[in-house]
């Protein structure tokens with residue numbers, strides 16, 4: 001990403017003015033007095049700077065190939081361009097009213113006034129698909145449902161994902177799967193892996209299989225290398241579900257007929273629901289015939305809950321398969337990329353892990369992860385530079401005022417955390433990978449704004465599996481760095497923004513055993 005910050009066609013004075021306008025957000029109904037005081041200064045939504053907006057198409061033309069200069073698979077670059085052209089609040093209208101928010105104070109203000117049931121406008125075609133299948137689903141699932149129905153689902157399943165006790169209970173199983181993976185790499189005797197992401201996908205399917213369903217997909221077994229195997233098709237269906245979501249959210253043709261992208265989504269969903277249903281039936285039989293105590297998977301805990309609806313469970317299982325594999329594989333890829341290119345950091349992680357695990361084969365416990373402070377700071381730093389999404393989306397459920405502009409209910413807000421996290425006004429030497437900036441007590445510690453980097457979102461709608469995902473990444477990286485010296489063999493790694501940020505090239509790594 002470009003290091004030189006230019007102000008595009010706007011003068012520095014414009015940005016200064018922009019910064020002086022109150023950054024507070026007032027909800028119109030709750031702060032009537034303040035709003036009245038400022039009434040004459042409140043500006044109309046249409047006056048928020050942004051690309052030219054035409055009747056009917058809004059700013060959609062910007063995304064049309066050969067006509068517009070926006071590439072939907074480079075949203076990070078567009079966000080950067082918009083910030084340079086228009087400043088820290090940018091209006092767009094690709095079908096709906098949309099405002100990009102860059103300043104962490106403003107991001108905080110947006111989240112602080114969020115509704116009791118925070119809403120997102122995403123996964124609309126998936127919601128449509130699921131609602132047309134009442135024999136399988138009750139709802140659109142956690143990712144796509146809003147309002148009271150979302151909260152009903154979230155409160156049903158949340159405890160199983162978030163309670164520290166249940167999360168820690170998965171350390172042993174997860175570590176066992178990762179140890180097998182390390183052994184598989186060693187048995188393969190290949191030091192240069194052309195695209196390590198393929199293996200990380202398989203590994204993360206195995207991990208989520210065990211943690212969520214107590215099910216092995218055996219992704220690394222010879223018989224699973226066939227294109228038609230269950231593990232390969234599940235990984236493809238998870239990707240097939242995720243990759244078209246944003247284009248379908250922006251488009252509308254699928255509402256009239258089933259476009260190829262809609263069909264891809266529908267086929268992928270259907271595959272994931274078949275896999276989930278078969279696993280569920282197997283577990284139900286097991287639960288009837290055997291003692292249920294030994295199954296501490298998420299599914300096991302869902303089934304132990306009284307009055308839980310099986311259709312809600314199927315929806316949750318499909319959401320887990322969709323949300324777990326790509327996210328953890330991409331974020332681990334970026335973390336390995338940064339660690340591989342920053343030799344000193346890699347050696348610090350190694351010495352920390354070698355102290356905690358004097359023997360390669362020692363078990364990793366929840367305590368090991370707590371004590372791996374430098375490793376956890378490295379993951380945090382990688383997520384600052386390469387979060388899984390460019391920012392967090394919210395659908396406004398009431399009018400608000402932001403930076404002096406009236407923003408109406410129904411507007412989509414996108415907090416631009418990825419770009420903001422790379423700006424020098426918020427982080428020192430922002431493009432440098434420096435885990436120490438997160439470590440209190442380090443001379444390089446920085447007091448970073450708590451709303452600058454939000455890789456798992458914020459508030460009651462944040463990632464339901466945050467603790468699990470962080471735990472998995474920690475164990476994967478701890479095991480790999482403990483065992484291998486890792487070198488990056490590719491060019492500078494960028495992102496392809498497909499709802500979640502995928503590495504834009506092969507994850508080319510050399511892993512050389514430290515024991516040789």
Ligand code: HEM
Nearest residue numbers: 142323324327328331388455456457458461462463465469
């Ligand atoms: C490093 C890995 C991951 C990252 C960075 C990540 C990030 C996110 C983000 C940014 C959101 C949106 C939060 C918001 O709107 O405030 C989210 C939501 C969600 N994530 Fe994750 N996630 C990861 C892994 C996982 C895993 C492993 C699972 C499942 C086991 C999962 C399940 C979900 C679900 C179901 C939601 C929707 C929650 C809701 O709307 O209530 N995620 N995640």
